Amino acid sequence: MFSPRLRCLLNTSTVIPRSSTLTSSASRINKFQSQFRSYSTPTPTPPLDKGEQAIYDKLKSAFPGKRLEVQDVSGGCGSFYAILISSNKFKGLSTIKQHKLVNACLKEDIQGIHGLQLKTIPEE
Template sequence: MFSLSLACRRVARSPSALWQVGRGYAAKPETKPSPPPQEMDEGERKIMSKLSSEFTPSHLAVQDISGGCGSFYAISITSDKFRGLSTVKQHRLVNAVLKDEIDVIHGLQVLRLEAHVAT
């Protein structure tokens, strides 16, 4: 009945900086997000590209946490476009941008949605 490969059933990636707890603010936002690293898979690059162009984030990280089969992604994003919006509205904005991707993946985890806080 289920045809998931072993790679899809395990979350085998080592923890990355994306999931490490750090300070929740930055002294100065980046003016432009860095381009996606080449070691990202196609799904990660596509999600990163769409979110970058829509939200011009000061922080953006995308990781395939399905073990490499592209069925579950985790996103950490910070953008001024989220300022003053509830968490639910922020999630709806992200979901609207990623509508086509959400239709074909199993799940999406959004870990951080917040406006940049200047110090």
């Protein structure tokens, strides 16, 4: 029923410590991972929903820059948005002043949502 090797292991009273088994497994995994070079490919961004698109359009026109991400993180109900925006209009301003500019731009939208996570990055 059991292979000879397994039968031999079952009949011995030698206990193999778990830590050595885990260590050898971890070293095999590390050796395997080091054989392959990891490449990063950009993942396509999903299309924006109506609320995300409205906020995106407003911010894109008010704050031209290299990076703008708007994401509805409330599960699609439009009550909480995460925004990452970079613009040269933020250069030399404190974070609070940068956020005040974005909040003023989205004044009407902010009244209808529950929360806003905002990250601003000044461009050079």
